[in-house]
Amino acid sequence: MTGWGEDDLARLRAAAHLRDGSGGLAALGDRPLGPVLQYAGDVLAAALAEGRAAARERAEECLAELDARDAPGDAELAADLAAALGTPRAAALPPLPADLGAIAAALEDTEPHVLDLVHGDVLHIGDLADEPAAEVYDPSRWLPIPPGRDLPEDEEARRGLARHWLADQGYRVV
The missing domain is CATH 1.25.40 (Serine Threonine Protein Phosphatase 5, Tetratricopeptide repeat)
Incomplete structure (x- = not known):
């Protein structure tokens, strides 16, 4: 760069x-x-x-x-x-404390992951095996991250794609 x-x-x-x-x-x-x-x-x-x-x-x-x-x-x-800057362009999406790098990695991985909508953590679905099924599939708590996307190697582009995916889900990263 x-x-x-x-x-x-x-x-x-x-x-x-x-x-x-x-x-x-x-x-x-x-x-x-x-x-x-x-x-x-x-x-x-x-x-x-x-x-x-x-x-x-x-x-x-x-x-x-x-x-x-x-x-x-x-x-x-x-x-x-x-x-x-004080010149809003649109209604702000609800904030989510998430790591864009972790989201990008989960989007690219072939294994399923979820995004914790409370804490912003990205977890492999297998890490939730001990959780009650009702909690694992609670859409107010977990957002499935679709696996297997072909992402570019460029870190800047990966970060942007993860931010765009999160906005498509109705959230903005903080």
């Missing part, structure tokens, strides 16, 4: 995972946003929520790039970022 070394990308991933806006701003620095728009949007939204005025210009830049690229997951992230 142009302008993004592994250490820089690791810091950005960590900031996105922790919703650390100031750490995310530091990781972004003056590097190009294009190769990391999905992570950049998440950390910039967090920085705006923290009240970091320095995030506004980069968030507007990220929003413009998301709109221009229009890859899977970009519209959903753009809506979240626009709301953080």
Whole structure:
């Protein structure tokens, strides 16, 4: 990734995972946003929520790039970022604390997984063998993740596809 070394990308991933806006701003620095728009949007939204005025210009830049690229997951992230900027585009989906990387891995796996709608955990269906059947199939608690999708190797694209799938299910990641 142009302008993004592994250490820089690791810091950005960590900031996105922790919703650390100031750490995310530091990781972004003056590097190009294009190769990391999905992570950049998440950390910039967090920085705006923290009240970091320095995030506004980069968030507007990220929003413009998301709109221009229009890859899977970009519209959903753009809506979240626009709301953080104070210019909401649509009614917000209910938030779910989920790991987009884990969702992407479950989408690609050939084994069935579920998403815990309470905690945001992605679990292999076999891990629920000790749960009562009524709880395992409770749609207010578990969301089946369809297995066997062919996902790209690119981490940015995988994150976007997972975000898009989650939005199709009626949730936004936090």
